[in-house]
Amino acid sequence: VNSHIVYEVLDLIGTFVFAISGAVAAKQRNLDLFGVVVMAFVVACGGGIVRDVCIGAVPPAGLSDWRYLVAAMVAALITIVAYPQVKRLRHPVLFFDAIGLGLFAVSGAQKALAYSHNAEVAILLGVATAVGGGTLRDVLLARVPVILQKDIYASAALLGAAIQVACEGLRVSQPWTPWAATLVCVGLRLFSLRFHWHLPTFATRKAEKAGSNR
Amino acid sequence: VNSHIVYEVLDLIGTFVFAISGAVAAKQRNLDLFGVVVMAFVVACGGGIVRDVCIGAVPPAGLSDWRYLVAAMVAALITIVAYPQVKRLRHPVLFFDAIGLGLFAVSGAQKALAYSHNAEVAILLGVATAVGGGTLRDVLLARVPVILQKDIYASAALLGAAIQVACEGLRVSQPWTPWAATLVCVGLRLFSLRFHWHLPTFATRKAEKAGSNR
């Protein structure tokens, strides 16, 4: 019972930070007040709705549980009020997106595992939950989707989801496991942004200008 | 039983007018005959299919009920035949879209309410049904999605869906309630288009050139 609450907390914090990421992106595009709230909600709940539909958890929690709606709306309103402060961050959209990525990869994988009892479904839907909202945000705002950029993004989500599912599957899960898996994903994502880490592009027979490592 | 028919009628008229909106947009882009029919069907049934998947009503009515397919195809054929007449309207895509918006907001909310018995799900899916088709149309045709423009669009759908769900929830629903809710939404949308009403953008410390009211 107690562990159940942990994943809900992860999910609600993830909803909150993804909503900030969506609201900032909408504000940058100068959408109206309602547009900012809609974008915050879509980015925050889009990935989870796709996950819930795929595991048959209908109606999706993002639509039926008022706490998700409230979390997204509070985040949108805070963003609007505190926009001058938020704007001072270097890459506010990507920063909040990175934190949501780790939280959703772990909570999404855990929920899918609880419904499907299938490790592959759990890992894939953990990744989908984590990258779904940001991809929707970028497609709707006609930005280049983060998953298409040569960043460590979906791969960080995959690592976080895989750690969570592996620890559950091997029955070595501890109370701090979900937090550790989240931290690994968020840390990997933020470090890769900070230090311009990339995955190799397998360019054939030509030295690429974008140096890549790991 | 009788009231059930009302919502089916709303839904089928909505399908018809959204299909016209999609077919006109496809015709403007000079798609071939089949492309016009496909676009009409996607715009007309896309929002409803998303709603049905989210409430577990599978297979979605838009796919399993032949009347939706027929309504979309008849609308597409009429559009192709009467295109010179349709073109004379000022904004044919937005005009038919506005009527569909109100019809789908109400019928979509009612169907979601009947399945989920949850007012939040009903209102959110009413909005999703109403704005889903138009958003799909604009994304597929690489137009700027209506929901991103500073128009009263999703907010009009929200009002229509909320009136319908509130009247049902408070058990004050009359036979004319769905029609009134539809009329409020369509009227608000058309007036906002006609008189350039906008929601405030909360521009910080700078007078915006686009004056906004309401």
Place this chain on the structure above:
Amino acid sequence: VNSHIVYEVLDLIGTFVFAISGAVAAKQRNLDLFGVVVMAFVVACGGGIVRDVCIGAVPPAGLSDWRYLVAAMVAALITIVAYPQVKRLRHPVLFFDAIGLGLFAVSGAQKALAYSHNAEVAILLGVATAVGGGTLRDVLLARVPVILQKDIYASAALLGAAIQVACEGLRVSQPWTPWAATLVCVGLRLFSLRFHWHLPTFATRKAEKAGSNR
């Protein structure tokens, strides 16, 4: 029992060739190794996941059956290794897409028919399975979606799915029926690409420069 295996084989070959199509498109855009694998998987399994969600077959086979993941990953790796050879083909993305189109139209229609017992659902979801992956690929990579071009694409999938469903419905299905339906769809698609066949655009009162026939 035996016929069941046929549709699984069709589905897995379709997954494999669609994955090649997605991987080549991702490689052309110079995505990193992980991006190529993700794109291969999304293109290969996206249409089938939409179909499975619409018929209530959750979790979708593309997520729960490891063979789909393996087929997509093997295709992605082969594409990366053999990219110099693949590149020599005239239109590698469209060529593998055409083969997948026919395979998925037939296997998708058959699976939807088995679940819904509704010919309309089966045909529409056969088409959706066939065109879904390619449309996702083009939207994500910001290419003009194939279904929007004046090509015989969705119409070829419709023909393949309709032949399959008609033969099943009329109980005249033979062991070679699915292969024949696939061949008709793939052949029509490839011939239309080779000889620039188009559907009429119903241009009103003006001779179009793009001559169209059939």
